[in-house]
Amino acid sequence: MIESTEIVEKMTYNLIDLNRKDYLKNNNLNKNDIKKLVDKAYETQNLAEKELMFLLEQPLRHLGYLLKKADQKREEVFSDEVHLRAIIEFSNYCRQNCYYCGLRKDNQNIERYQLKKEEIIESAESAAKIGYKTVVLQSGEDEYPAQEIAEIIKEIKKRTSMAVTLSLGERDFGAYKLWREAGADRYLLKHETADKKLYYKYHPGMSFENRIESLKYLKNLGYQIGSGVIIGLPGQTKKILAEDLLLLKELDIDMMGAGPFIPHQQTPLKDFRRGTVEMTLKFNSLCRLLMPLVHIPATTALGTIDVQGRQKALKAGANVVMPNVTASSYREKYQIYPDKICISEDAGDCRQCIGSIINSLGRYVSQNAGHSLKI
Ligand code: 5AD
Ligand code: SF4
Ligand code: FES
Numbered sequence: 001m002i003e004s005t006e007i008v009e010k011m012t013y014n015l016i017d018l019n020r021k022d023y024l025k026n027n028n029l030n031k032n033d034i035k036k037l038v039d040k041a042y043e044t045q046n047l048a049e050k051e052l053m054f055l056l057e058q059p060l061r062h063l064g065y066l067l068k069k070a071d072q073k074r075e076e077v078f079s080d081e082v083h084l085r086a087i088i089e090f091s092n093y094c095r096q097n098c099y100y101c102g103l104r105k106d107n108q109n110i111e112r113y114q115l116k117k118e119e120i121i122e123s124a125e126s127a128a129k130i131g132y133k134t135v136v137l138q139s140g141e142d143e144y145p146a147q148e149i150a151e152i153i154k155e156i157k158k159r160t161s162m163a164v165t166l167s168l169g170e171r172d173f174g175a176y177k178l179w180r181e182a183g184a185d186r187y188l189l190k191h192e193t194a195d196k197k198l199y200y201k202y203h204p205g206m207s208f209e210n211r212i213e214s215l216k217y218l219k220n221l222g223y224q225i226g227s228g229v230i231i232g233l234p235g236q237t238k239k240i241l242a243e244d245l246l247l248l249k250e251l252d253i254d255m256m257g258a259g260p261f262i263p264h265q266q267t268p269l270k271d272f273r274r275g276t277v278e279m280t281l282k283f284n285s286l287c288r289l290l291m292p293l294v295h296i297p298a299t300t301a302l303g304t305i306d307v308q309g310r311q312k313a314l315k316a317g318a319n320v321v322m323p324n325v326t327a328s329s330y331r332e333k334y335q336i337y338p339d340k341i342c343i344s345e346d347a348g349d350c351r352q353c354i355g356s357i358i359n360s361l362g363r364y365v366s367q368n369a370g371h372s373l374k375i
Contacts, residue, residue, distance in 0.1 A: 034058060035065055041289040042069045052242035052286060060278040063285075070285030070317035073292050078319045080363040083295065083370030084354065085134045085165065086127035086325040086347070089334040090115040094140025096169065098192075099202040100230065102264040102335045103140040109266045111333055117148055119327075121155045123347075127325045128160035130351050133369045135162050136188070136322065141169035149175070150182035157183040163369040165226075170206075170214055180221045185371070187218045188226040190257065194243040198235055202269075215251055224372040226255030226295075231283055232275020233261050241283060249290055254372035255320075256294050258283050259301030262337035277306045281316045288317030293373040295320050304341050314361055320370070321358070323350040 037055055041047050047055075055066065091114040094103045102110065115123070124135045135156060137149075153164050165186040166179060176187070191211055193199050199208040219225045229244045248256055260275030280302050287296055297320040298313035306312065310321060324331065325347035332343050342350050358365055 030058065030062065034062060038066045038069050038289070041286065042073060045290055045292060047286075047290065049239070049242045049246060052245055053238045055286065056238040056241055056279070056282055058282075060281060063282060066289075067281065067285050067316040070288040071315055073288050074296075074317050074319050077292050077373070081319070081366045082314070082358045082363050083134070083320045083366045084132055084351075085136050085297070085320060085322040085370075086124075086132035087136045087138050087167075087322050088115075088120060088123045088127070089138050089324070089326040089330065090120045090123075091139035091142040091144060092330075092334050093142040093144075094169075095143060096141045096206060097204050098206075099204075099268045100233065100261060100264070100337075102266055102337060104267060107266040110335070113330055113333055114142065114144070115330070117152055120152050121159070123325060123327065124156045124162065125159055126347065128162050130325075130348060131365075132325070132351075133162055133366070134165060134186075135160075135325075136165040136167055138167040138188075139169075141171075144168075146171065146175035146178055150178050153179055153182040153184050161369075163371065170210060173214075173217055176214070176218055176223075177221060180218075180223060184223065185369075186224040186226065186255070188228075188255065188257070189215055189218070190226075190228040190230075191215070191244075191247065191251075192228075192230055193233060193236065193240060194229075194247040195236070195240040198233065198240065201235070202233065212251070215253075219252070224254040224375065225251070226257060227251060227253050228255075228257035228259075229283070230261045230275065231258050231280045232273070234269060234272040241279075245283070245286055245290060248287065252374075253291070253294060254374055255296070256287050256291065257297050257299055258287070259299035260305055262301060262304060262339075264335070264337050274305060277302065277309055277312065280309075281312055284313055284318055285316045295370065295372070297322050300324075300341060301337060304337070304339055311357060311361060314358075314363070321354050323347075323354045325350070 037051050092103050093112050097104045163185045166184050167188040196208050260280050262274050263270050296318045298310035298318040302309035324342050328346045
């Protein structure tokens, strides 16, 4: 007589076996689909929203092929050259109240600072002296006089041969024009999220339409334009990320930056989970395949949540790093998100550190300005 326990055991084995077979079958199906879609993206630079969603839904451990093809595309376009952009965070004043950001106007817990015109120009000059070919002037949405910014741009252009990138948020269209005429080459203005509902939820008093119009206007003025997103904002879905990718493509951007959301204690989003390395890498690599010529940085935010984050991004389509050259005494006050790396280092330390990271990957630091390949 067969013991009942034996039957149960047998049934359980069969069940496990069946589930395992099903699992393997599904898994292989997914693997074939993944390969087909990645090949399609690699060859045509196009995927439909549903196809992007399917890839974004797969766990990173199944997406080795996606990352590999993104790295291959990066190499075909840029070979092993990595562009550095020196960032000067010259003011942490901000008139906006973005729900995720530590520099938001309502955060009373930070000491605000604003560098003087001459300090900014001198920082830029020292960045040029240590070999940088691009300087990024970054601030919160400060009301720094447009005319003074124009003078800073002119002076940097006069004293160095660096490209000048602005990352100053939304300003009136006249200012964009003035700065372009003063010699600015590029403008970074992330759209943050393509989902209007989410955009309006997290950007009180701001306009999604104006942001997109600004990007288009900047492009018309002859700026090389950069946009990008925060990965893992609360409420963000795979569908929204797919829309982000399609919007970036439609805007015909020259640069794209995506970093994980990192909750900041002095903001309304303090209790939400942070974005993941995995999703950031998936997004970056899809960007590389859909927009082969675009400059993609390995973001500092990714380096903040994972010590190997920037290296991982550089191996998944990224070709740019943006080291900080802000004077050390100001760095801790520019905490968009907490635990930002490079707070106690100075410009020379970061330049060296990044140089070694790039060389350790068998890549080299570019000696040119790294303008958009589209112009
Ligand atoms: N986590 C990650 N990125 C953030 N940013 C702002 N706050 C955060 C945060 N908490 C990014 C936004 C913005 C840039 C200044 O920093 O994308 O454009
Ligand atoms: Fe200001 Fe930019 Fe931070 Fe928004 S994301 S609060 S505009 S610094
Ligand atoms: Fe700043 Fe590594 S880049 S310490």
